[in-house]
Amino acid sequence: MKQATLPLLQQTSDLRQAIRSKAHTGVTSGLAQGAMQGNVVILPADWANDFLLYCQKNPVSCPLIGVSEVGDFRMPELGNDIDMRHDIPEYYVYRNGEKVESRSDIEDLWQNDMVAFVLGCSFSFEHALSQAGLTPRNIEEDVNVSMFETNIATVPAGRFFGNTVVTMRPYVPKDAIRAIQITTRFPKAHGAPLHFGSPQDIGIADLSKPDYGDAVSIKDGEVPVFWACGVTPQVAIRNAKPPICITHAPGKMLVTDILDTDLAVL
Structure with missing residues (x-):
């Protein structure tokens, strides 16, 4: 994968430093535009194979772009100075399937048997949408993207199973068609939409909630x-x-040094 050019590398490095120092604790949508962002899942090694298989069976929801070595909190293939213990604005900590806390770093929770997974994120195609004059509403309104649990089942793997979560961005029909064409080029950032139109058809009762x-x-x-x-x-x-499992808080991603266009199918 290709690293960003020097000006963008400075942006991604500065943003990670701001996150690491807790100066930035908010969402990352619209920041360091042109750089790939990633969802994060961190698990003990004896759960890693099941989760890897879950990603492989569900590549649209879980497009894998990086996996750490066991016990290594660095991700050199995604950035020279990435530290998975500090470089996400907010972490969720799950114990036995229950979210028990959120925190701004996980240094004291890191274990020598942990494996970090980084999955492609739709924030990576938002830059392409914006360049095409289709700036997502969440960026226009400076808020986090809307996310909903659906009735669309994923393919189970090992101990992992459940329904699909989706992001939502509204467009007039002609712009929706163009957005579909653009995002189809980004399979590692979830690719084409799963659905458009009636939210009730996929189990969403109220778009305002x-x-x-x-x-x-x-x-x-x-x-x-x-x-x-x-x-x-x-x-x-x-x-x-x-x-134990540690994830990013929704909307608060790992910002990498990799070009988002490196995810594109041209």
Whole structure:
């Protein structure tokens, strides 16, 4: 994978330093545009194979872009100075499937048997949408993207199973078609939408009440467009109940040094 150019590398490094120092604790959508962002799942090694298989069986929801060595908190293939213990604005900590806390670093929780997984994120195609004049509403309104749990089942693997989480961005129909064309080029960032139109068809009762993130305005003539989301593993984690699992908080991603266009199929 290709590293970003020097100006963007400075942005990604500065942003990670701000996150590491706790100067930035918010969402990462719209930041360091042009750099790949990633969802994070950290598990003990004896759970890693099951989760790897879950990703392989569900590549749209869980597009794998990086896996650490056992016990290594660095991700050199994604950035020279990445530290998985500190470089995410907010972590969720799960014990036996229950979210027990959120925190700004996990240094004291890191174990020598842990494996970190980084999954592609739809924030990586938001830059391409914006460049095409289709700036996502969450960026326009400076809020987190809307995320919903659906009735779309993932393929079980080992101890992991559950339904798909989706992100939602509204567009008028002609722009929705263009957005589908653009995002189809980014399979490692969830690719084409899973659904558009009636949210009830995929088990979503109320677009003003997302399960994660923030509600965004939907204007007259717009339809909701739904993409698979890397928060999907957090549902599977609740079901699998590993003794400990650490994830990113929804919308607060790992920002890498890799170009988001490196995810694209040209």
